[in-house]
Amino acid sequence: MLTVPEAQRRLLPEMNPLLQSRYRILQSVQLMQPIGRRTLAESLKMTEREIRKVTDILREQGLLDSQKSGMVCTSDGELVIEQLRALVYEWSGLTQLGKALEQQLGLQHVLVVPGDYNDDETVLTLLGKEAAQQFLLTIANEQVVAVTGGKSVASLAQFLQPVDHQQNITFVAARGGIGHEMHMQANTLVATFAMQMDAQHRTLFLPEHLSEQAYQAMLTEPMVTEIMAYYDRADCVIHGIGSAEEMAIRRNTSAEDLRILEEKGAVSEAFGYYFNAEGQIVHRIRTIGIQLEQVEKCKHIIAVAAGKQKVNAMLSYFKVAPKQTIFITDEAAAKAIAERLL
Amino acid sequence: MLTVPEAQRRLLPEMNPLLQSRYRILQSVQLMQPIGRRTLAESLKMTEREIRKVTDILREQGLLDSQKSGMVCTSDGELVIEQLRALVYEWSGLTQLGKALEQQLGLQHVLVVPGDYNDDETVLTLLGKEAAQQFLLTIANEQVVAVTGGKSVASLAQFLQPVDHQQNITFVAARGGIGHEMHMQANTLVATFAMQMDAQHRTLFLPEHLSEQAYQAMLTEPMVTEIMAYYDRADCVIHGIGSAEEMAIRRNTSAEDLRILEEKGAVSEAFGYYFNAEGQIVHRIRTIGIQLEQVEKCKHIIAVAAGKQKVNAMLSYFKVAPKQTIFITDEAAAKAIAERLL
DNA sequence: TGTAGTGGGATAAAAAACGACCCACTAGTG
DNA sequence: CACTAGTGGGTCGTTTTTTATCCCACTACA
Numbered sequence: 001m002l003t004v005p006e007a008q009r010r011l012l013p014e015m016n017p018l019l020q021s022r023y024r025i026l027q028s029v030q031l032m033q034p035i036g037r038r039t040l041a042e043s044l045k046m047t048e049r050e051i052r053k054v055t056d057i058l059r060e061q062g063l064l065d066s067q068k069s070g071m072v073c074t075s076d077g078e079l080v081i082e083q084l085r086a087l088v089y090e091w092s093g094l095t096q097l098g099k100a101l102e103q104q105l106g107l108q109h110v111l112v113v114p115g116d117y118n119d120d121e122t123v124l125t126l127l128g129k130e131a132a133q134q135f136l137l138t139i140a141n142e143q144v145v146a147v148t149g150g151k152s153v154a155s156l157a158q159f160l161q162p163v164d165h166q167q168n169i170t171f172v173a174a175r176g177g178i179g180h181e182m183h184m185q186a187n188t189l190v191a192t193f194a195m196q197m198d199a200q201h202r203t204l205f206l207p208e209h210l211s212e213q214a215y216q217a218m219l220t221e222p223m224v225t226e227i228m229a230y231y232d233r234a235d236c237v238i239h240g241i242g243s244a245e246e247m248a249i250r251r252n253t254s255a256e257d258l259r260i261l262e263e264k265g266a267v268s269e270a271f272g273y274y275f276n277a278e279g280q281i282v283h284r285i286r287t288i289g290i291q292l293e294q295v296e297k298c299k300h301i302i303a304v305a306a307g308k309q310k311v312n313a314m315l316s317y318f319k320v321a322p323k324q325t326i327f328i329t330d331e332a333a334a335k336a337i338a339e340r341l342l
Numbered sequence: 343m344l345t346v347p348e349a350q351r352r353l354l355p356e357m358n359p360l361l362q363s364r365y366r367i368l369q370s371v372q373l374m375q376p377i378g379r380r381t382l383a384e385s386l387k388m389t390e391r392e393i394r395k396v397t398d399i400l401r402e403q404g405l406l407d408s409q410k411s412g413m414v415c416t417s418d419g420e421l422v423i424e425q426l427r428a429l430v431y432e433w434s435g436l437t438q439l440g441k442a443l444e445q446q447l448g449l450q451h452v453l454v455v456p457g458d459y460n461d462d463e464t465v466l467t468l469l470g471k472e473a474a475q476q477f478l479l480t481i482a483n484e485q486v487v488a489v490t491g492g493k494s495v496a497s498l499a500q501f502l503q504p505v506d507h508q509q510n511i512t513f514v515a516a517r518g519g520i521g522h523e524m525h526m527q528a529n530t531l532v533a534t535f536a537m538q539m540d541a542q543h544r545t546l547f548l549p550e551h552l553s554e555q556a557y558q559a560m561l562t563e564p565m566v567t568e569i570m571a572y573y574d575r576a577d578c579v580i581h582g583i584g585s586a587e588e589m590a591i592r593r594n595t596s597a598e599d600l601r602i603l604e605e606k607g608a609v610s611e612a613f614g615y616y617f618n619a620e621g622q623i624v625h626r627i628r629t630i631g632i633q634l635e636q637v638e639k640c641k642h643i644i645a646v647a648a649g650k651q652k653v654n655a656m657l658s659y660f661k662v663a664p665k666q667t668i669f670i671t672d673e674a675a676a677k678a679i680a681e682r683l684l
Numbered sequence: 685t686g687t688a689g690t691g692g693g694a695t696a697a698a699a700a701a702c703g704a705c706c707c708a709c710t711a712g713t714g
Numbered sequence: 715c716a717c718t719a720g721t722g723g724g725t726c727g728t729t730t731t732t733t734a735t736c737c738c739a740c741t742a743c744a
Contacts, residue, residue, distance in 0.1 A: 002418075007425035010403050010418070011364050015357055022353050036690050049733055052691095061352050066691060068741055076344075076352070083349035378721050391702050394722095408722060410710055 005087065016091055023088045024114065025054050026063060026073065027081055031125045034070030045119050089114070097334050101327070104341045105318045109134075109326045116332035117306035123330045124306060128155025131304045131328045135238060136160070138300045141167045143235040146174040146290050147193060148271075149186040150240035152304040157189065160196040169199035172230045174239065175272070175289030176206040202227060206288050215286055224288060231290045237298050241305040242269040243313040251285075268313035271295060277312065279319020296322045306330040311337055347429065358433060365430045366456065367396050368405060368415065369423055373467045376412030387461050431456070439676050443669070446683045447660045451476075451668045458674035459648035465672045466648065470497025473646045473670045477580060478502070480642045483509040485577040488516040488632050489535060490613075491528040492582035494646040499531065502538040511541035514572045516579065517614070517631030518548040544569060548630050557628050566630060573632045579640050583647040584611040585655040593627075610655035613637060619654065621661020638664045648672040653679055 058064040063077035115123035173186035194201035244266035266274035272287035405419035457465035513532035536543035586608035608616035614629035
């Protein structure tokens, strides 16, 4: 059977790339507004002329407005973006790509967002938007949401908003502090998430990794036991996927331990576990933080990760990832994964 | 609310004329196949280059095939035409135009076909296609269908085909012979229609217009009374609309009578009646043929007429036309009518 | 008050589209 | 059987459009 959009595509084949590019530009304007031609061109890795041509048309169509401070998306423009999202994703094959990964990775749902994180940092914004949307769809009353750190997870923040009838949502930092960058830490994120959604939050102001002695001592601390209780009650987890190397460096792992990890073939890291390419646990840090067994009991798990350089880590982690995981990633990574699996 | 196609049109405004032109060309190929570039260009009043550009694309898309004898429409192409008809008509405003005329003329249904009959004779084919489709939707068993002559009515012929479960359809010539052109005469048409649909037909081999004496004599002829009985039983009428002048000339009306008609302000002609601009009967020929009162009793009436030069006649006739009339015309005429009524 | 970033304008160079042919071929006709 | 009108494909200057890269006046903001 031939659907109307398919028929349209047959009659106007050149419409497809045009649609994709215009949609991408309009979407980028919406996400980065107010923004100028040149900045936008650089961000999307396009020439200024190309941007200009499209924005001129979009402006003429009233989807875009040019102010002194830059271009902004009109309400009409936002409506168009919303209406065409499904079509654009479908036509660019992202829907199919997601479905394929869903099957091959054995996950509940895989969402692929257009673009390449390595080329264009703004895909992170898109990633966050989709992930936030997914998350907002799942939450209910009295839920406990565990949140890890990382850029990908942080990208959700700006798209979180209070939901009707939500009550007593609590965001809990899923692990202690890592490194020194505050912006991406679990603690900071739960605070922002909670603020955005008008909800509660619990932080864990402790270094993630402790000596055996300190660890045992901490286990009886009320502050710690309270958090651990939350981990047992967690309904939802939002987490990123780290490459083993990257995480080890962020954790200030000693050169010797790094060598050991490498020897053992550690590829990915999640919740304090290091996995090799086959998905086997090759190392485990005695962390204060949510444990894999606790994650597995959660009803909803949202994994967010982008970038081709993380493909190995993703493949490794998804060998053990709980089936109820919803995975949101970018086009470049998704394609790389698909290639590797075929 | 913004529909998806509307959003598409906002994002890709140049798609609209492109879609229209490609659809028109593909449709023309289907109707005139096999046909060459040059003939097609002449018929559509376009340059050869333009046709070539589009057909190259269509061929690449597999909607068109180039054979030695010309271009033909593939089955995919026909599917595309079918799927996009509603969209194209909607976007070119033909649907709305038809609806507007429906209201203003007080008819059951008005169908507007794209193009201008004066520029491009092939719109007649389209006209016939739509009219035939409408007709085929209405017919049931045991029906008597009265048919007049004329180019417009003749255009239905090639699109008539046997319908499932049809039984005992009878086509009856609605009037006697006029002039000498056999192809467009009611008698010829009923025969072709019947052949195409595998149905019965009754012809009326008599001059339409007779002297009073001959007329009275004929009324008792079995051949004539049989036909007249059919007229009383008619369920459906398919007819054209003539301008008074044109019809008078075809009827070989004497110069004197012509002058009289003109004096009386006769504008249109149908079923032997001449109407002035206000729709009043200004003259009536004692014809052997279906009478206006008999037409009014029919369940279905299909009126087919195209061309700007007939607008006056159409406006005049539709002042008295039965409300159950379905009217099929071309874009140019429809627009002219709409202008005159506003 | 300075600076970085904005939209709009201009212009020469490059590319694509166009128009107007020709060509070899063939289907249908007389 | 020859002929002619019509076919799709090819070619090549010319014209039109698109592209790239500046510059400019302005403004928001620090």
